[in-house]
Amino acid sequence: MSGKRSPARRPTMKDIARHAGVSQSAVSFALNGRPGVSEDTRDRVRQVAEELGWRPSTAARALSGEGAATVGFVLARPADTLGVDSFFLQLVSGIQEVLAERHLGLLFQVVEDVADECAVYRRWWAEHRVDGVLVVDPRTDDPRPDLLDELGLPAVVIGGAPDERHPGLSTVWADDAGAMASVVDGLYALGHRRIVHIAGLPGLAHTERRIRTLRAEAGRRGLSEVRSVTTDYSDAEGAAVTRRVLEDPAPPTALIYDNDVMAVAGAAAAAELGFSVPADVSVVSWEDSALCRMVKPWLSALSRDSAEFGRTAARELTALVDGGSARAVRVPVPRLVERGSTGVARGV
Template identity: 70%
Template sequence: MRRTPARRPTIKDIARRAGVSESAVSFALNGRPGVSEATRARIRRVAEELGWQPSTAARALSGEGAATVGLVLARPARTLGVESFFLQLVSGVQEVLAGRGLGLLFQVVEDLDAECAVYRRWWAERRVDGLLVVDPRADDPRPALLDRLGLPAVVVGALDGRGAPHGAISTLWADDTGAMASIVGHLYGLGHRRITHIAGLPELAHTRRRMACLRAEAARRGLPDVRSVTTDYSDAQGAEATRRELAGDRPPTALVYDNDVMAVAGLAVAAGRGVPVPAALSIVAWDDSVLCRSTHPALTALVRDTAAFGRHAAEHLLALLDGGPPVSVQDAVPRLSPRASTGPACNGAPRPVV
């Protein structure tokens, strides 16, 4: 037998039970004058008994806000299901938003133009009160757009190198340059002179900073066989880049991957080609996860509390929504955790690849 869905209580229901007019209920629930304090208290008590909650759409139409924060991700959808970074980030964000009774509106789109179109639509429809913006780009159009729209936002990642505040936009960023320098220093200390960075999307600002730091560290240490190759962050492209690197005339002795998924895929490629890790090849993952700790050997990785990163981003957005000034804040620098996937370099003759 099909069950009839429960009906949500309305202002009319509250008015009927409280014995007042619907306009009196509206005045009472919206904190407006026009009813006595005793009537206001009775109406609110009845509303609570009925389980009434204000409609988000109605709140938006009245200018009282949507009680919702937006997050749009312009990344290939196939790369999200296995990457833990965004799941942990969102869990931290949601933890803070839940404490204030706010919802999170999340959407995945194909590219930056589609992301900007979503922002304009959400603004026109009053769907969100503020935004969390991820993956800053070089010459990023989003801050100027959000400034024109008057939407408070927190950019997760540095804008213009160090993320100066822009309009009603705060930035929360980690030092990608310092993190990459720590990786290169660790590998150099182990004797590695041929290092390849399997990077993510080339248009992202943090990818460019990591690549630039790698080049600077290589120049400073006199390492000619150091380079970066870009991918879409997927395990498929990470594996393909690994195959190309290991098949070269002078294959790298160390590979640095921009996420955990690609690092695990690269480890599998090395095993399939008979390249022992770490005896002949060292592997480093940029972001730590249970994947990195579950492989054999366990992967050396950059460790940070990504959920805390998400909580901090949400807290800065709430501060903007509460009328606070925009800020630029550096979060904790990820810490390199050496594990069994990195060891002394084998810089002799090129390895045979089967």
Template identity: 85%
Template sequence: MPAKRTPARRPTMKDIARRAGVSESAVSFALNGRPGVSETTRARVQRVAEQLGWRPNTAARALSGEGAATVGFVLARPAHTLGVDSFFLQLVSGIQEVLAERHLGLLFQVVEDIGDECAVYRRWWAEHRVDGVLVVDPRAEDPRPGLLNELGLPAVLIGGAPDEGHQGLSTVWADDAGAMASVVDELTALGHRRIVHIAGLRDLAHTRRRIRALRAEAERRGLGEVESVTTDYSDTEAAAVTRRVLDSAAAPTALVYDNDVMAVAGVAAASELGFSVPADLSVVAWEDSALCRIVKPWLSALSRDSVEFGSTAARELLALLDGGPARTVRVPVPRLIERDSTAVVRAG
């Protein structure tokens, strides 16, 4: 009877690093298309990986029955606000583009709150449903990073900031403070001194960063009539808040909305009250989209590549799954596109 053959050991990133004469981190950067290594090193690492027959860990684990070949994405937001939110549609599109290259699935779930989200992570971990997760909407005193570290579940936090202390997780972030400063720069250059920021959910870290940035910019410029009002991101609340602030004795001359849907609803509400945009009121939307170019007038908006934002987050998660270190990656600051909804303050 022939001797039983021992299965061949699959090559690892450590094997590639040893053969190529580089560190494991350099191998991770090279194989995942991330900056940090020269093109010569990248080519050498890729050549050695091909020679050794290396395959990404996620694919190998799926073939051996040890992994799920699936990435998880849980969203704890009011379900009624998601259907028209262009940011999340584009974010998921970018995530899916990268996952498809590795034949990985995306398991998506919407829940009521953070407690439910944490319960989903525990269940997925216990059932080996996912190999890693993408986490959005970081919060103050957020329980999720600690839980994910405890579970040992690889994760990338989308929208965190370097100073928020998410140890063990990779972070992909945008400079909300810089973006808000650019909006205030433009509005004050047009003569606006009464500015209201109609913000998103109160507990989100990026909402708080935008509110702090607006307050800091107002103090720096000596603007006394500037405030932020939080909402649930819906068109209904945006319209209600718009009516309330415009009905005040010292109505604002400029409104900044935290997404495109709220901005469109705000323009409609302002028009109902007899305000003309931009003659009486300037409007800026935080997220640019087709909606901003359908409404009349076209809306000035902060534009960013949300698809690439998602792709970057997915690439960082794949790097973690391949054994790379956690790291922080900054995407470009959203850029203000000036259109027809902003103008010089009317005299008098």
């Protein structure tokens, strides 16, 4: 056996050129499908490259203007809010599927807030690190689209409604408004008149959209005891808000939670207060995951295909990076999966 194995050296185009007995430019032409070499030579070069296990250095590629072959993804959430969120891992896993096919890397970063996120975009841009970014958690007053415009960095906004002020950004979104309307429809049909929506972070575009829709739907039906309460998405706040609203003299008969974590925590809190689900109070989760099937009764939930969401977003971004023009893509409205946590309102 040999002793210490010397770390392998990366083969370069020069090595290929030497082995194949051609110039380095010929290798470049051959490998990139450019004209200027005969088919014979092209094949030979390809074969040598294969044998040597050559891969283009992304650094060199990026330097000669070809882009970094990488896209960025920033998650702006305080570290302690990261908890048990199934949505993002699913999303990322979908994103990866598409990127991997095209050998694009995913640069990932977790930061505290949107200001930091903007700083990251600036840095990535200046450092020539990414060809585009995926933006999540769009806000009602969001500095990111302007910044990305300014930097000329291709971007896809995930989960935000299209914004005509930023024609350069692609958008992938679900129609929360429609989903909210259908949930309210369903609850109304079951006799529910007092409904509380335990929403997510205030300022997020989809939070506000859901709140607005709920208010509109309530108004349309003349329901005065329908409202939204914003939270930080944590199980703690989900439970706390649940306790608070159920201790009201006229407690709601239905609760809509903006994510699975709060729904589960809220259902548990309700049970502790002596409220039976769904006899006393119905519960709907705006995110489906294994979590919803870990409690009894299983939670009715709005189910969407988060991985597919990610795939779609990644596809849009690659299209944009390749020079395509921005589009607004709608993914299917989440579907309500009825389980044991929703039922006829008490007293109907």
